Amino acid sequence: MSRSDVLVSADWVQDHLDDPKVVVVEVDEDTAAYDKNHIRNAVRIDWKKDLQDPVRRDFVDQAGFEALLSAKGIANDDTVVLYGGNNNWFASYAFWYFKLYGHGDVRLLDGGRKKWELDSRDLVDGSAVPERAATEYKAQAQDSxxxxxxxxxxxxxxxxxxxxxxxxxxxxxxxxxxxxxxxxxxxxxxxxxxxxxxxxxxxxxxxxxxxxxxxxxxxxxxxxxxxxxxxxxxxxxxxxxxxxxxxxxxxxxxxxxxxxxxxxxxxxxxxxxxxxxxx
Amino acid sequence: MCGAKAGGPDLAGVDVASETIIQGSVTRDGEPVNGYVRLLDEGGEFTAEVPTSATGQFRFFAAPGTWTLRALVPGATVDRVVAAQQGAVAEVAIAV
Structure with missing residues (x-):
């Protein structure tokens, strides 16, 4: 494994915004940040609502993770690129979580939302949510x-x-x-x-x-x-x-x-x- | 976009007496700037970071002592030193 397998630059993301096998996913501490604006064609995962069990303090189970990724239109063989605010804190958390459930190709946008903004790169309005066809995602058991x-x-x-x-x-x-x-x-x-x-x-x-x-x-x-x-x-x-x-x-x-x-x-x-x- | 507001965000609903608050705004030529503000401790170590609001404002809940605020905006980085005490609100206006 090398750095380039798990970390991509803003230029790389810019070049892959229309690649159907690359899914850019925003995961922010401020779960409303996506509603303000986001990288074009990015989907949102809400670390509180989507990744936590609604009752117990624990993660959603394997079936829950499968249902989430299926609904978001993420396939097992997609390259998932995560980014977020606060220096990728919650994007890193999502990266670890995707690995916990065995996703193959997941990467972080180096610098996250902040670097993208400080570079003055384009963001689209929060209402511009991409449509991705549902998949039948299969997760693995948690990697203990x-x-x-x-x-x-x-x-x-x-x-x-x-x-x-x-x-x-x-x-x-x-x-x-x-x-x-x-x-x-x-x-x-x-x-x-x-x-x-x-x-x-x-x-x-x-x-x-x-x-x-x-x-x-x-x-x-x-x-x-x-x-x-x-x-x-x-x-x-x-x-x-x-x-x-x-x-x-x-x-x-x-x-x-x-x-x-x-x-x-x-x-x-x-x-x-x-x-x-x-x- | 709203204009810049003087001072930090509204304190309604905040337990000011028990918190040590540092807040303020980041402006360029009097207009609010979208960017980030970092809070560094006395040793210069990162403690927290927030994006500025649409009106350029930010707030931290710190501990009593001396802190450095670092505003990061496209094309500029500006530091300000601030002393904070419990039960008081340290207001800092940062022009970049």
Whole structure:
């Protein structure tokens, strides 16, 4: 696997907007962003409504994912290109989710919506929704090798690499959520003992594009992450850590990396687990 | 497109007393600019980022201390340092 298999430039997307086997999909933290405007011929996946079970805290099941992609007109052999706002946080989350259910060819638009906008590239009005014929999408069972659960995290303390990708202020316990969200939260602040704080933002340039493979490798080496060990990445709800998972697993080719989607909103609410405060 | 509004977004419904708010607007020649604003901590590390609204406004819920706002708009990047306190609203007007 190489960078070009999973990451495409804005120019590449521009050249493939009318390619029927390439489906551009917008996945935004702000699920209404698509309604304002979006890349021409892009379809929307709503990370809350489409990707989460409506009752339990969990993902839609395999049949639910099949129904979603079928309705969106995405076929098993389509190339799916994901993009979104906030430096591709939720597009990365969707990338990981597509891989969890075994989609073959899925890629990220490097820099996401922000880079596209900062380049002053064309966006179409929100009402311009493409019509794609429904498919009969077949998903695979969830790939448990890339998803961590709370017991995996507790067992990994002091044993595996734990990478906390939140901002230093969330890691230390000064903030309970990213600073564009209100801070009142029910969970305890802090981080998992033995976790290294390597904010997701260190993976990216200001314009949201990913740093080079050499820069990324140097980043994790400088932070003393032993990539020969198993690694679990987490953040608050698993979207920023999906971006770090993308870097470690997809760009740097580490096979032993899991994303903990329960992340701090689950861990910080567990009774009796160890928590550390401060830097 | 509406014109630029002075100051940050309306605070109706926000629990100002318990939050540490940094907000404001980004303008070019008095007109709102569509772009992004990043919040960097005292060490210069990324903490959050928001797109500006149609009226050029932005808001963060931070912690007390000194922060840097970085406006990213097509063709320009502008930094502003701001001090924030709990229960107060730090208003920052950024012209690019």
């Amino acid at each position: 090798s890339i998803r961590a659960f709370r017991d995996d995290v507790v067992a990994a303390i002091g044993v595996q690499n734990l990478v906390d990708v939140r901002s230093p202020d969330e890691f230390s316990g000064r903030l309970l959520a990213p600073a564009h969200l209100p801070q009142e939260q029910s969970q305890r602040p802090g981080h998992v003992p033995s976790a290294r704080n390597i904010p997701w933002s260190k993976n990216a340039n200001d314009d949201g594009t990913f740093k080079s493979d050499e820069e990324l490798k140097a980043l994790y080496e400088a932070e003393n992450v032993d990539l020969s060990k198993d690694t679990i990445a987490y953040c608050r709800i698993g979207e920023r850590s999906a971006l770090t998972w993308f870097v470690l697993h997809q760009l740097l080719g580490q096979t032993n990396v899991k994303n903990y989607d329960g992340s701090w909103t689950e861990y910080g609410s567990l009774v009796g687990v160890p928590i550390e405060l401060g830097n």
